[in-house]
Amino acid sequence: xxxxxxxxxxxxxxxxxxxxxxxxxxxxxxxxxxxxxxxxxxxxxxxxxxxxxxxxxxxxxxxxxxxxxxxxxxxxxxxxxxxxxxxxxxxxxxxxxxxxxxxxxxxxxxxxxxxxxxxxxxxxxxxxxxxxxxxxxxxxxxxxxxxxxxxxxxxxxxxxxxxxxxxxxxxxxxxxxxxxxxxxxxxxxxxxxxxxxxxxxxxxxxxxxxxxxxxxxxxxxxxxxxxxxxxxxxxxxxxxxxxxxxxxxxxxxxxxxxxxxxxxxxxxxxxxxxxxxxxxxxxxxxxxxxxxxxxxxxxxxxxxxxxxxxxxxxxxxxxxxxxxxxxxxxxxxxxxxxxxxxxxxxxxxxxxxxxxxxxxxxxxxxxxxxxxxxxxxxxxxxxxxxxxxxxxxxxxxxxxxxxxxxxxxxxxxxxxxxxxxxxxxxxxxxxxxxxxxxxxxxxxxxxxxxxxxxxxxxxxxxxxxxxxxxxxxxxxxxxxxxxxxxxxxxxxxxxxxxxxxxxxxxxxxxxxxxxxxxxxxxxxxxxxxxxxxxxxxxxxxxxxxxxxxxxxxxxxxxxxxxxxxxxxxxxxxxxxxxxxxxxxxxxxxxxxxxxxxxxxxxxxxxxxxxxxxxxxxx
Amino acid sequence: xxxxxxxxxxxxxxxxxxxxxxxxxxxxxxxxxxxxxxxxxxxxxxxxxxxxxxxxxxxxxxxxxxxxxxxxxxxxxxxxxxxxxxxxxxxxxxxxxxxxxxxxxxxxxxxxxxxxxxxxxxxxxxxxxxxxxxxxxxxxxxxxxxxxxxxxxxxxxxxxxxxxxxxxxxxxxxxxxxxxxxxxxxxxxxxxxxxxxxxxxxxxxxxxxxxxxxxxxxxxxxxxxxxxxxxxxxxxxxxxxxxxxxxxxxxxxxxxxxxxxxxxxxxxxxxxxxxxxxxxxxxxxxxxxxxxxxxxxxxxxxxxxxxxxxxxxxxxxxxxxxxxxxxxxxxxxxxxxxxxx
Numbered sequence: 001x002x003x004x005x006x007x008x009x010x011x012x013x014x015x016x017x018x019x020x021x022x023x024x025x026x027x028x029x030x031x032x033x034x035x036x037x038x039x040x041x042x043x044x045x046x047x048x049x050x051x052x053x054x055x056x057x058x059x060x061x062x063x064x065x066x067x068x069x070x071x072x073x074x075x076x077x078x079x080x081x082x083x084x085x086x087x088x089x090x091x092x093x094x095x096x097x098x099x100x101x102x103x104x105x106x107x108x109x110x111x112x113x114x115x116x117x118x119x120x121x122x123x124x125x126x127x128x129x130x131x132x133x134x135x136x137x138x139x140x141x142x143x144x145x146x147x148x149x150x151x152x153x154x155x156x157x158x159x160x161x162x163x164x165x166x167x168x169x170x171x172x173x174x175x176x177x178x179x180x181x182x183x184x185x186x187x188x189x190x191x192x193x194x195x196x197x198x199x200x201x202x203x204x205x206x207x208x209x210x211x212x213x214x215x216x217x218x219x220x221x222x223x224x225x226x227x228x229x230x231x232x233x234x235x236x237x238x239x240x241x242x243x244x245x246x247x248x249x250x251x252x253x254x255x256x257x258x259x260x261x262x263x264x265x266x267x268x269x270x271x272x273x274x275x276x277x278x279x280x281x282x283x284x285x286x287x288x289x290x291x292x293x294x295x296x297x298x299x300x301x302x303x304x305x306x307x308x309x310x311x312x313x314x315x316x317x318x319x320x321x322x323x324x325x326x327x328x329x330x331x332x333x334x335x336x337x338x339x340x341x342x343x344x345x346x347x348x349x350x351x352x353x354x355x356x357x358x359x360x361x362x363x364x365x366x367x368x369x370x371x372x373x374x375x376x377x378x379x380x381x382x383x384x385x386x387x388x389x390x391x392x393x394x395x396x397x398x399x400x401x402x403x404x405x406x407x408x409x410x411x412x413x414x415x416x417x418x419x420x421x422x423x424x425x426x427x428x429x430x431x432x433x434x435x436x437x438x439x440x441x442x443x444x445x446x447x448x449x450x451x452x453x454x455x456x457x458x459x460x461x462x463x464x465x466x467x468x469x470x471x472x473x474x475x476x477x478x479x480x481x482x483x484x485x486x487x488x489x490x491x492x493x494x495x496x497x498x499x500x501x502x503x504x505x506x507x508x509x510x511x512x513x514x515x516x517x518x519x520x521x522x523x524x525x526x527x528x529x530x531x532x533x534x535x536x537x538x539x540x541x542x543x544x545x546x547x548x549x550x551x552x553x554x555x556x557x558x559x560x561x562x563x564x565x566x567x568x569x570x571x572x573x574x575x576x577x578x579x580x581x582x583x584x585x586x587x588x589x590x591x592x593x594x595x596x597x598x599x600x601x602x603x604x605x606x607x608x609x610x611x612x613x614x615x616x617x618x
Numbered sequence: 619x620x621x622x623x624x625x626x627x628x629x630x631x632x633x634x635x636x637x638x639x640x641x642x643x644x645x646x647x648x649x650x651x652x653x654x655x656x657x658x659x660x661x662x663x664x665x666x667x668x669x670x671x672x673x674x675x676x677x678x679x680x681x682x683x684x685x686x687x688x689x690x691x692x693x694x695x696x697x698x699x700x701x702x703x704x705x706x707x708x709x710x711x712x713x714x715x716x717x718x719x720x721x722x723x724x725x726x727x728x729x730x731x732x733x734x735x736x737x738x739x740x741x742x743x744x745x746x747x748x749x750x751x752x753x754x755x756x757x758x759x760x761x762x763x764x765x766x767x768x769x770x771x772x773x774x775x776x777x778x779x780x781x782x783x784x785x786x787x788x789x790x791x792x793x794x795x796x797x798x799x800x801x802x803x804x805x806x807x808x809x810x811x812x813x814x815x816x817x818x819x820x821x822x823x824x825x826x827x828x829x830x831x832x833x834x835x836x837x838x839x840x841x842x843x844x845x846x847x848x849x850x851x852x853x854x855x856x857x858x859x860x861x862x863x864x865x866x867x868x869x870x871x872x873x874x875x876x877x878x879x880x881x882x883x884x885x886x887x888x889x890x891x892x893x894x895x896x897x898x899x900x901x902x903x904x905x906x907x908x909x910x911x912x913x914x915x916x917x918x919x920x921x922x923x924x925x926x927x928x929x930x931x932x933x934x935x936x937x938x939x940x941x942x943x944x945x946x947x948x949x950x951x952x953x954x955x956x957x958x959x
Contacts, residue, residue, distance in 0.1 A: 067835050067934040140832050146809060147792040147834055152757075237810035243793060245809065277696070283710035294790075309806045310813035313741045317734045324726045331722045332715065334685060339714075341692045345702040348693075356693065365683050367678040374674060374733040376740060379803020380656040383795060383830040398693060449654025449799040451830045454838030461826070462652035538704065542640040 016566075024566035026110035027518060031117050032096030033414065036407075037092025038121055039088035045128070046080035046322025047481065049073045051474055054438075058471040060459035062221055070455030072157070073140040076128075079161065082261065083168045084124040086395065089403050090241030090264035091120075094179055094203050096414060100509035100516060101197050103525045108181040110564045112174055113603065118574035120171035126578060127164030130157060130565055135162035140453065143224075144561055145235035145246035150228050156585050159228065163581050166221050169214045170577070176210035179203060188508070190527035194288075197507045197530075200269030201288045203401075205295040206260050212299070213256035220249035228586060244309060251302035256419065259298040262362075263291060265402020266333065269355045272405050273337055275505045276352040276529030277344025280531055283336045289441070290329035290336075295418065297326045307375040308382050316375040321372040330366055334359060349426030349503070354405030361397025386446025392439045404431075404484075416515045423487040427480050441466035441473075506534035519561040522553040555601050569608060573601035653826050654738045654799045658827065662847070663817035664737050674729050681725070730789045740802075744784035744816055749777065755794030755807035757833060757937060758840035759899055759912040769859045770888070772899030773845045773912050780851035787813040795831035798844050804830045819846040826913065835935030841913035855861055858959075863902050866957040874954025879947035882941055883951075889958065898938060905958040911936075922952035 001135075022030060054075050058066045065073065095113065099106055107113050130136045135157040139148045149156045183204045187196065187575060196204075224246070226232040233239035236248050274281045303311060303319040311319075337359055346352070363488055368390040372378035412418045450463050457463055501510040511533045512521060525532070529540055534549040580594030649657050659665045697706075744750070752763040753775075763770045777783050787796050787807040796815065797804035798830075800823075805815040828851040829840035848853060865871070875892070878884065884893035910917045911925055912935055926948040929936040943951065 045903045067838065071832075071835065071837075138835075144793060144832070147832070152792055152834060162801060181930070194864060237808075246809075272887040277705070280703050280707055280709050282708065282716050283712075286710065286715050308804050310811075313738045316737045316741075320733055320737070324730055327726060328719060331681075332719050335718050336715070338689055338692055339688075339694060343708060344696050344705045345698045346696050347698045356689065359689055360686055364682065367682055370678055370729065371671070371674050374670055376733065376736045376803060377674060379805070380667055380671070383797075383804065383832075384656075413826060444649060447649050447656050448655055449826075449828070451797070451828055451838075453832040456838050458841075461654055462648070463913065500712055513720075537753045 003392045003603045021566070024114075024568045026106075026114045026564050026567055026570075028095050028107045028110065028113060028377055029414070029516065029518075029520075031113050032094075034117050035088045035095055035120070036092030038117075038124065039085050039092060042080055042124055043085035043089065043129075044481070046077050046085050048476065049077040049080065051478060054471040054474040055261075055469050056446060056455060059468065060461075060464055061454060061459050065455070068138065070082060071140075071453070072136035074453055075137045075140050075161070075416075076131075077607065079127065079137065079165070081246045081395070082257065083125070083165065084120075086399050087172065088120055088124075090206070090261070090399075091175055092402070093199075093264060093268065093406050093410070094175070094206075095411060097509060098182060098200060098203060099186070099312060100413070100512070100520055101200055101507050102183065102186060102191060103508050103521060103527065104182065104186040105520050105524075105561070106564065107178055108186055109178050111567050111570055111608075112178050114567065114570035115133060115573060115605075116171045116175040116178065118571045119167060119174070119577060122578040123164050123167030123171060126167055126582065129159055130160035130164075133160075135160065141592050142250060143246075144250075145224065145227075145243040146237060146241075148224060148228075148246075149236055158224075159585050160582075162221050162224055162228070163584060166218065166225075167578065167581060169218050169221075172210050173214050176207040176214075179207045180211070183207075185279075185387050188521075188525050188527050191483075193514075194285065195527055195530045195532070196293075197267075198270035198287055199264075201278055202263045202270070202291050205291050206263045209256045209260050209263070209298065213253045215435045216249050217253035218254070222244055223249075224521050225584070238452065244306075247305045247306055247309065248302070251305045252299070254305065255302045256295070256298040258391075258394070259294055262402075263295065265358060265399045265406075266291065268402045268406035268409070269358050271507065272351045272355040272409050273340045274345045274531070275409070275503050276349055277341045278347070278356075278504070279340060279344040280506075280534075281336070282339035282342070285531065286334050287333055290333045294326060297322065301326060304373060304375075304378070307372075307378045320373055320375050324370065325367065327373070334363055334366075347591035349408075350419065350421055350428060351405045351409035351503075352400050353425060353428040354408060357428065358398060358401040359433075359434070361401060365393030365395075365397055367527060368393065374455040381446055382503070383451055384446035385442040385450045385452060388452055389439045389442035389446060392435075392442070396435060396439070409503070410509075412502045413509055413516070414516045415492070415495075416498055417491050417495030418498050418502055419491050420487050423483055423490070427483045427487065430476055430480035432485065434473050434478075434480055436472030437476060438470050439473070441469045445470070501533075503535075506531040508533050512534070519558070519563055521560055522561070523550070567605075567608060569601055569605040572600065573605055576601045654828070656799045659802065660798065660821045660823065661801040661817040661819045663740055663818075664800065666740060667803055669733055670729075670736055673732060677725060677728060738812070739937055740816070741814075742816070742824040744814065745782070748784040748816070751775070751777075751783055752787050753785050753796055753807065755787070755789045755796060755829060755833070758792050758829070758836040758933060758935075760796075760827075760829075760840070760842045761899065764856075767856050767860060769856065770900040770909075771859065771903065773842045773909065774907050775827070775842060776852060776855050777819050777844065777846050779819050779846050779848055782818045785815045787815065792833050793831050794829045794833045794840065796827070797830040798825055798827040800825040801844065806831055822846045822848040822851075823916060836933045839912060839914055839933045843913045844907055858906070859903055863905075863958040867956065868953060870950050870953040871957045872954070874950035874952070877947055878954060882939075886938070901955060901958065903958055905956040917956065919949065919952045919956055922955055923948040926951050 012367055025031065029296035052065060053070065056062050058071055134153045137157045137160055139153060139158050139161065143161060183200060223234040227236065228233050233241045234245050235241050237243055270281055301319055301323045303315060304323045307316055321336065372381045372387065408419055408424055445463055445466050448462055450457065478519050498514045500513050508525060511525065529535055539546050576594055580591055580598050583590030649655055657668060659668045685772060697931055749767055752765060754761040758841040761772050762775050789806055789807040789809045791809065794807040795804045795881065796807050801819055802817050805813050807813065823846055827842045827844050829837060833840065879892055884895055886895040886898035888894050888900045888902065907917050909915060909923050914932060915921045925932055926943055928940050929938040
């Protein structure tokens with residue numbers, strides 16, 4: 001972290017140690033970096049879990065890991081990648097970029113933002129701590145009832161998963177509200193909703209999905225918690241409970257969750273393509289409305305995860321049609337992106353490579369998705385490797401390619417230095433090839449009957465060859481990430497200095513220095529249209545001349561900027577919450593002690609700003 | 619006039635395309651000829667599914683080629699060249715955008731209408747003339763009951779060709795999923811709820827099946843075998859199952875029988891005329907089955923003895939306890955069980 005701190009904005013007073021300044025920071029940029037680096041480490045952990053699974057499946061009747069370990073691996077791989085890697089990687093971009101792109105100095109609630117991060121980190125550590133206790137969750141990332149009941153899962157494995165998800169959910173909800181308020185209230189003067197960058201729009205839709213979808217899984221998890229700890233019988237069929245209740249609640253959350261994972265990446269692509277085609281996004285309003293439609297329909301299709309449970313022909317038909325309808329706005333977006341490139345002068349940089357990879361791979365994931373939108377076909381494909389291939393094309397080919405496009409695109413803004421283009425392109429090609437070698441054969445495996453979540457298979461089923469190919473591909477992907485890490489390390493000191501606008505881009509964040517000062521904008525900009533920064537350089541869409549250079553910012557103006565002081569209550573409160581929640585697995589006294597401490601922290605958190613400002617020494 | 623030779627790049631493209639086509643063909647063939655393939659349907663239900671699958675596959679293939687080809691073309695044609703002027707700042711084209719929205723909706727109609735037809739066609743009510751089979755998915759094996767013939771068996775499902783089979787699915791423990799890829803799609807087996815699945819096998823043969831819903835530690839080992847009998851043969855099988863088991867006079871088998879009757883085996887397993895346990899698989903005609911422990915391995919004396927000595931070793935988490943049988947005892951038990959034809 002030391003090297004990062006050197007170029008980081010928001011360095012606090014010299015008396016504070018570097019570590020303390022990071023622990024107490026409320027600067028959205030630093031919190032973004034914390035989110036990004038934590039999520040990347042968790043992404044690597046989830047990736048290592050995947051590699052072990054691929055090694056186990058490389059040949060039939062393999063004994064590298066046993067049944068129990070394999071079940072823990074796929075549970076933790078899914079849970080980690082969804083809740084602790086892709087979501088927080090998106091959150092890193094929300095944190096860092098939203099205030100910069102809307103012309104604000106921070107998010108609406110900076111301390112709440114820090115609280116979201118620390119609660120996220122404690123949740124991630126909590127779930128992964130289960131490895132240390134030898135009871136890693138083994139119920140699948142979907143944790144279907146009634147396998148998750150105390151009768152069939154008597155150890156603490158499900159408890160770690162269930163309570164950890166609850167903690168992570170709190171973090172997501174807080175962040176969701178914070179960003180909604182930020183985007184609605186803190187836009188620079190003149191930035192009307194339809195002038196907002198599309199990344200901001202997709203972020204806004206994502207936040208609404210978060211705050212509307214997470215309550216469903218919260219309820220589901222609370223019912224599960226009552227079943228496991230207090231003897232209720234919500235999901236226990238022998239007592240009249242219904243395990244399918246879990247599936248409905250889980251997927252009412254789970255399907256919007258898919259869009260929570262993909263919409264930020266769609267937003268990133270919608271920024272990267274115009275920059276490097278040097279053209280505005282084609283049909284921006286349609287792209288925005290499509291995103292909203294996807295978010296809206298996302299709540300009406302959850303049962304397509306349940307075609308095999310026997311809902312009857314009417315429900316099957318309704319959810320099938322609703323699911324197919326989602327393909328319309330999605331397809332429209334893809335054509336709009338391609339049309340953005342049409343007629344442009346395309347500069348093939350690494351961020352653009354990843355965005356093109358996103359379009360190409362996400363299209364394939366979308367098309368295989370249309371296949372199992374048809375219930376009869378889904379009955380053959382669900383719970384097979386065909387579905388594994390499908391959602392990796394969406395979540396890896398889509399979200400991960402999109403997020404890396406964003407990483408290469410905004411890296412110079414975040415760090416002040418460009419990543420190396422040659423290594424970046426090598427990373428891209430290896431990742432693209434490795435990804436396809438890993439996941440394309442899984443379509444075949446699914447079609448020849450290989451079910452998901454099996455730790456071993458017989459040698460005479462024709463699955464051997466493609467499994468081996470898939471394992472080889474997984475290691476090519478691993479190499480590509482080694483190259484990414486090498487790129488980050490190499491350019492940290494010696495990378496080309498970026499300057500404020502290395503890509504000749506279109507949106508506000510490029511109008512300020514890289515990395516941005518702690519206050520972001522010395523003077524809050526005034527916005528006159530979409531892609532306002534482009535217009536200041538090249539003139540607006542109506543043929544207007546480039547804007548005149550504003551008067552230089554004076555030292556007095558900078559001195560007058562008020563930024564929020566640091567606070568240690570977010571991290572302390574997060575610790576208190578973890579003590580309280582983990583008490584469910586130990587003793588009532590810990591719950592009470594942790595609960596009282598959490599309440600105390602909340603009180604301190606609430607009254608902190610009512611003390612005289614001098615107390616903060618800022 | 620000089621006839622233009624094809625350029626090197628177009629030759630390369632042609633070679634590449636041929637390679638891709640060959641690869642695609644071999645992949646297609648490899649999908650067809652596999653024990654658990656989903657694309658070689660052997661029942662009416664499987665055929666109907668396959669029809670829609672092929673329809674959607676061809677439709678999406680066309681879209682796939684158009685979109686990916688379009689993307690590559692655009693990238694090539696509009697690549698930045700030195701000295702290129704700033705492109706025209708086009709913001710959109712309403713008519714174009716409306717028309718491709720409508721085009722997508724029309725494509726979905728092509729897929730959606732047959733889908734709905736097949737959904738209703740495959741979920742009709744069973745008739746009294748159908749063969750009824752009650753399927754119970756248990757951690758981690760399958761029980762099949764034929765109420766019309768008063769037969770109970772495990773891990774081997776026998777069906778007649780040409781007669782509609784109506785499966786009534788139920789689970790006493792957790793959710794499983796009943797799936798025979800050759801005969802069509804899967805249906806979840808949900809505790810305390812009777813799900814239904816119907817199909818008419820059309821080609822005699824042996825088809826593997828497997829649990830498709832994650833159901834705990836040995837989910838991967840919850841397999842079964844389906845035998846679709848030619849006309850007439852099924853009735854023979856029914857009569858054999860209804861008869862009491864044939865016993866051998868082999869002394870080892872007799873020793874095994876008394877061991878079985880005296881040990882904890884009887885608490886869980888039924889053998890007609892010997893025991894009436896309900897927890898584990900019915901073993902009345904165990905010797906007639908081709909495989910052991912939910913289709914994990916061939917039903918040989920050595921495998922059966924190995925299984926009895928340590929079930930958990932073959933099937934992690936197996937509910938059958940290790941009864942601490944000696945090698946001699948387990949061999950006697952194996953000889954007895956395999957004599958039950």
